[in-house]
Amino acid sequence: MLRIGLTGGIGSGKSTVAKVFEALGIPVYYADEAAKRLMNEDVVLKHKIQQQFGTDVYAEGKLNRKNLADIVFNDPEKLSQLNALVHPATLTDAEKWMKAQTTAYCIKEAALIFESGAHEYLDYVIGVTAPVALRIQRIMQRDGITREDVLLRMDKQLDESEKMQLCNFVIKNDEQSLILPQVLALHDQILLFSK
Numbered sequence: 062m063l064r065i066g067l068t069g070g071i072g073s074g075k076s077t078v079a080k081v082f083e084a085l086g087i088p089v090y091y092a093d094e095a096a097k098r099l100m101n102e103d104v105v106l107k108h109k110i111q112q113q114f115g116t117d118v119y120a121e122g123k124l125n126r127k128n129l130a131d132i133v134f135n136d137p138e139k140l141s142q143l144n145a146l147v148h149p150a151t152l153t154d155a156e157k158w159m160k161a162q163t164t165a166y167c168i169k170e171a172a173l174i175f176e177s178g179a180h181e182y183l184d185y186v187i188g189v190t191a192p193v194a195l196r197i198q199r200i201m202q203r204d205g206i207t208r209e210d211v212l213l214r215m216d217k218q219l220d221e222s223e224k225m226q227l228c229n230f231v232i233k234n235d236e237q238s239l240i241l242p243q244v245l246a247l248h249d250q251i252l253l254f255s256k
Contacts, residue, residue, distance in 0.1 A: 063166035063255045064159055064182065068174040069189030070221040071214050072196030072203075074234035078189050079170045081244045090158050092171030092179075096151050100124045106150045113142055140217070148177040156182065165255040175227055176219055185254075187247065188228030190221060191235050 067082075067089070069075045079089045099106055101124050110118060110129075118129045133139040155169050168187075174180050191199075193215075200211045218224075225231050230250075232243045 062159075062162060062164065063184045063251060065166050065168045065251060066174045066180055066183040066186035067168050067170040067189065068172060068186060068224065068228070069191075069234075070196060070218055070224065071172065072199040072211070073189040073191045073221070074199070074240075075170055075172070075189045078187075078232055078234065078240060078244060079168060081240060082168055082248070085244070085248050086164065087166065087168055087248070088162050088164060089168045089170055090155050092151055092155065092169060092173075095154050095158075096147050097124075097126075099150050099154060100147065103150055106146060109146050110143070113146065114139075137217075144173075144177070148173075148179075152177070152179060152182065155179070166251050172218060175224060180227070185229040185251070186227065188225045188231045189234050190225050190231055191233070193221075195235065 067075055067079055076091075079091070083089050100110065101107070101122075107119065107124075110124075114129060114132055118125055118132070120128075129143070133143050159167055159169070166184075169179065169183065171177070171179060174183070174186055180186055196215070197208055197211045200206065200214070201208060204210075230247055232240065232247070234240055
């Protein structure tokens with residue numbers, strides 16, 4: 062079975078593309094959702110986070126995302142420390158999940174595939190790209206935040222053009238190119254590779 066990564070900058074439309082693959086019967090592991098789950102359920106990870114950032118990042122056993130965000134958001138070193146704890150746990154969880162799949166291929170959807178080193182465990186990586194102005198507009202609408210806040214988030218990710226150069230395949234999600242034909246063509250190609 063092939064292990065495929067699906068990545069792109071914030072607001073590129075990774076999740077939309079992932080849903081199309083799911084509609085084709087391909088299982089998708091959503092790394093961000095898994096990380097949130099693990100920070101609440103993985104006892105060892107919770108303990109490490111509390112050791113690093115203090116016990117008040119959890120309230121009644123559940124992660125207080127706002128407290129943690131306040132600590133790491135404007136401090137690159139603290140964000141790196143958090144990622145150093147969460148990425149290995151997510152990689153292990155994804156590995157276990159992938160081994161349980163029975164389809165010709167499965168997908169790991171994650172914004173930080175290259176930044177976290179996850180690409181080393183994947184056969185191919187698909188990138189989703191969209192123009193910066195469109196990405197900013199999507200995130201402002203989706204999250205109800207300012208343009209400046211979106212730019213701060215974008216600044217914490219690898220430059221999208223660099224990211225796309227590292228990918229084996231690229232899907233354009235620019236509201237000009239249709240996504241479905243691109244995904245169907247890739248799906249057929251990956252099925253051929255998996256034989």
